[in-house]
Amino acid sequence: MHRGVLPLPLKKHLRFFFLLFLMTSLIACQSDDASKADQQKQSQAFPSTYISAPSKAFVIEHATVLTGTGIEYRDASVLVENGLIKAVGNNFFIPADVERIDGSGKWVTPGIIDVHSHMGVYSSPGIESTQDGNEMTAPVTAEVWAEHSVWTQDPAMPLALAGGVTTFQVLPGSGNLIGGRGVTLKNVNAKNVQAMKFPDAPHSLKMACGENPKRVYGNKGRAPSTRMGNVAGYRMAWIKAEEYLAKWDKYTESLGSKKELDKPARDLQLDTLAEVLRGNILVHNHCYRAEEMMVMIDIAKEFGYKISAFHHAIEAYKIADVLAKENICSAVWADWWGFKHEAFDHVRENAAMVHNAKACAIIHSDSAIGIQHLNQETAKAMAAGNKNGLSIEVKDAIAWITSNAAKAIGVGDKTGSLKENMMADIVIWSHNPLSVYAKAEKVFIDGVLTYDRYDSEFQPVSDFDLGIIDPEGVRL
Amino acid sequence: MNNYKLIHKLIVKLTTSLILSLLAINVIAKDYLIKNATVHTASEVGVLNSTDVLISDGFIMELGKNLSGNSNVEVIDAKGQHLTPGLINANTQMGLVEISAASSTVDHTTEQEGVGASFNIAPAINFRSTLIPQNRINGLTRAIVVPGFGNSIFAGSSSAIALLSDMTGMISENIAQHVLYGVSGAEFNGGSRAAAHMALDKALEDANYLRHNRRRFEPGFESHFSLSIADLDALKPVLERKIPLIINVHRSDSIIRMIALAKKHNIKIVLQGASEAWVVSNEIARANVPVIIDPISNLPNSFSSLSSRIDAASILHNAGVKMVFTGMQSTHNGYLVRQSAGNAVSHGLPAEEALKAMTINTAEVFGIKNYGQIKVGMEADVVIWDGDPMEVTTNAEQVFIKGQKQPMVSRATRLRDRFWDLNDNKNKAYVK
Structure with missing residues (x-):
């Protein structure tokens, strides 16, 4: 909830002016940088206008602090200034004039991050008009952007906030081989999606393996109708993207020379794929089976891109060693299985086994209920592994919904861990967060108290929730 | 047949039954x-x-x-x-589905015309399903197995099973009748809740008429009823108050309508889903109607469940409503009824009440003896x-x-x- 307008933190000012400078200098530049300007134009489309509300400096004291990076501090403090974390630990100087929050008996974690949400694109209530997440009209729709479907007033968003979720990635659905761009949002109430966009977060590309695309298009009587058809579909798309990229590279090289080439025509679909090949968009690949994940890894190598995470990676445990070596995260559920053949080989220890192989484990939701309880989902996944002999600690497992998640969506240097100069996205929990009894009591986004369980003034209400049942009240 | 053969057959029979009874003792005697x-x-x-x-x-x-x-x-x-x-989950399709998206493994729903209330899923329950051990090792020992909705507002009748991997797991069939009212129920009835209400009312009326005039409608007679004779016959135990009618309903005003309808037809009902039950918890308690809810389900999924909330179980309990729990997601994770119950406890429900809602309350509502x-x-x-x-x-x-x-x-x-x-x-x- 943003109240009033006060000066931005200095750092944000600087970033704004830097971008302004970049844009103006690019416009001014005629030759070598023209192609870069085109790229810039793309990445500047629909820029984030998210500005955190001003926040007072504060310190949370005497709490058990999980940094998200494998450290647990007891009776520790977290100091926040200008929306950033200034210090974490047991022993540092706390300025006299900062607000003090007593964290005795409480637990503090980074804000929870969901790498797989459809909030805003499959909003609640689910009616005809809220089916905005899957452009199932062609198997490759790299040209669509999830953010253009986002309804910012989805009442699921404030519910997720009450579950400690400060950042979430909204992905297109999995009906297509290449479903389009995903977007990372801050969980703040805003009138438009730009005002929720996580500043400087990279876009993602949603790809999907297996049953969904082959079923959707097979039923339409067109390719792909098989898994091999899926693979042909990805590769044909990437071949086009390579050609497109080469065309632009040649054009760029020719600029300023005697034989300046004509500027290639822009193609919205290939823009996205070329940005992946340039390394500017992160690939998030819905993929259940070990076989298919291994094939996708080879496709990525063939075309020179990197897979950031496999989502719904039911069989990640079978190839956890490979995933560790390839530095690919596995975003998984704690319990879901059996809804499709490719989800049949689920084990409850999946995340724990991935973690144990020193690969990057993430618990994701893909559900507007699950997103409210990512801490519980993590708890179950950890406990399942420990029951079978591992000894994963809470301070490590919490990374599955904080730092590992942040890393997978390309914001690991900004949020997801409690370290100096990270965004002050923080949750104060009533209990150990990996417990059914844990409730997020206070949630801070960029140092701003955005949710307080015991103060209705800090409980965001979406436009939808307003007067929807009782004209004089709110939904909850 | 000569005597020798007869005696031989008798000996074989006796030996077999002796072995079988010994086996049976061995199984349970420990x-x-x-x-x-x-x-x-x-x-x-x-x-x-x-x-x-x-x-x-x-x-x-x-x-x-x-x-x-x-x-x-x-x-x-x-x-x-x-x-x-x-534990028991009150709303599963255990044994009726192996892989949801593999139609040959799915038996919970029929699209057959004229088969609604008369659909009894018991013969299809597969006790060698992989879902049974997976749920069993996670603490679920029993399940109510419920038919899905096909072409009728009536889904059919449910069974109770123990999560054993052979047919000794079958406990009882035809233990309740299931009906859909409200947002989806309207779809079967010309797109209006009012039409669904009329259809349900008429079905119960017709079933009651048929019950008292059964001889007039022996096979071969043309029926002019709202449902098939078989479906109306299947509603007989509901009208005789032998089994409850489980009504899938969410909106609070619809719940009140259903309580009134139950009174009119003098039947036992149970509210299922019941996202907005807490809004009318006193009315539900007064009518002595149990509710089946998933306490973790707090999304305003539809315009019929705008009032969904995470602490609904606690509110219902305080009003004196008898609760039965089911869990989130699918039958595959039927054991997650425990997590749903845990969330109810976390949001104010006494732990003992949460346990009852996934043991004895369920047994009582569905008439399962000696369990819970x-x-x-x-x-x-x-x-x-x-x-x-x-x-x-x-x-x-x-x-x-x-x-x-x-x-x-x-x-x-x-x-x-x-x-x-x-x-x-x-x-x-x-x-x-």
Whole structure:
């Protein structure tokens, strides 16, 4: 909830002016940088206008602090200034004039991050008009952007906030081989999606393996109708993207020379794929089976891109060693299985086994209920592994919904861990967060108290929730 | 047939039955003495600390301190552990689905015309389903198996099963009739809730007429009823108050309408889904109508469930409504009813009430005898937990169903074990 307008933190000012400078200098530049300007134009489309509300400096004291990076501090403090974390630990100087929050008996974690949400694109209530997440009209729709479907007033968003979720990635659905761009949002109430966009977060590309695309298009009587058809579909798309990229590279090289080439025509679909090949968009690949994940890894190598995470990676445990070596995260559920053949080989220890192989484990939701309880989902996944002999600690497992998640969506240097100069996205929990009894009591986004369980003034209400049942009240 | 042959046949028959009865005894004769557990009885005696439970011949024989069994009793020390009745999920399709998206493995719904209320799913229940062990090792020992909705507002009748991997798991069929009202029910009835209401009212009226004039409608007669004769016949036990009508309904005003309809037809109803039940909790309590809810389900999924909230269970309990729990997601994770219950506890419901809502309350609502409490004389569906039964980090340590100690193994644990050590995984695909 943003109240009033006060000066931005200095750092944000600087970033704004830097971008302004970049844009103006690019416009001014005629030759070598023209192609870069085109790229810039793309990445500047629909820029984030998210500005955190001003926040007072504060310190949370005497709490058990999980940094998200494998450290647990007891009776520790977290100091926040200008929306950033200034210090974490047991022993540092706390300025006299900062607000003090007593964290005795409480637990503090980074804000929870969901790498797989459809909030805003499959909003609640689910009616005809809220089916905005899957452009199932062609198997490759790299040209669509999830953010253009986002309804910012989805009442699921404030519910997720009450579950400690400060950042979430909204992905297109999995009906297509290449479903389009995903977007990372801050969980703040805003009138438009730009005002929720996580500043400087990279876009993602949603790809999907297996049953969904082959079923959707097979039923339409067109390719792909098989898994091999899926693979042909990805590769044909990437071949086009390579050609497109080469065309632009040649054009760029020719600029300023005697034989300046004509500027290639822009193609919205290939823009996205070329940005992946340039390394500017992160690939998030819905993929259940070990076989298919291994094939996708080879496709990525063939075309020179990197897979950031496999989502719904039911069989990640079978190839956890490979995933560790390839530095690919596995975003998984704690319990879901059996809804499709490719989800049949689920084990409850999946995340724990991935973690144990020193690969990057993430618990994701893909559900507007699950997103409210990512801490519980993590708890179950950890406990399942420990029951079978591992000894994963809470301070490590919490990374599955904080730092590992942040890393997978390309914001690991900004949020997801409690370290100096990270965004002050923080949750104060009533209990150990990996417990059914844990409730997020206070949630801070960029140092701003955005949710307080015991103060209705800090409980965001979406436009939808307003007067929807009782004209004089709110939904909850 | 000569005498010799007759005698021979008799001997074979006797031997066979002797062997069978011996086998049966061997299966259930083993006694178990569980020592020093924190026993959550789901009964009026509540939680008993450091208590022993003696399981004998499939039943709970004794409950108390310092118990001892006979010489061949297997003693299990459950010090520091918790013991509850085996859990039940009130809304599953256990045994009726293996892989949801593989239609040949799905038996819970029929699209056949004229088959609604008369659809009895019992013959399709597959006790060798992989879902049964996976749920069993996670503490679910029983399930209500419910038909899905096809072309009628009536889905058909449900069964109760124990999560055993053979047909001894079948407990009872035709235990309740299921109907859909409200947002989806309207779809079968010209797109209006009012039409759905009319259809339900008429069906009950027709069924009642048929019940009293059955002879006029022997096969061959043309019927002018709203439903097929078979469907109307299937509503007879509802009208005779032998089984409840489970009504899937969410909106609070619809709930009131359903209570009124139940009164009109003098039938027993149970509200299922019931996202907005808490809004009219006093009316529901007054009408003595139980509700089946998933306490974790707090999304305004539809315009019929705008008032969904996470603490609904606590509100309903305070109003005196009898609750039965189901869980989120699918039948595959039917055991997650425990997580849903845990969330209800986290949001104000007493833990003992949460346990009852996934044991004894369910047994009572669906008429399942001798199950649902840790009490002498009850069938020994017992789970030993390694911690607080409501906690998400807690796992089942050992499960008993009808007094039989269950192997804590499922297809999933087999896969887990195969891939547990990836360094030792060479050629594992070809060995057990």
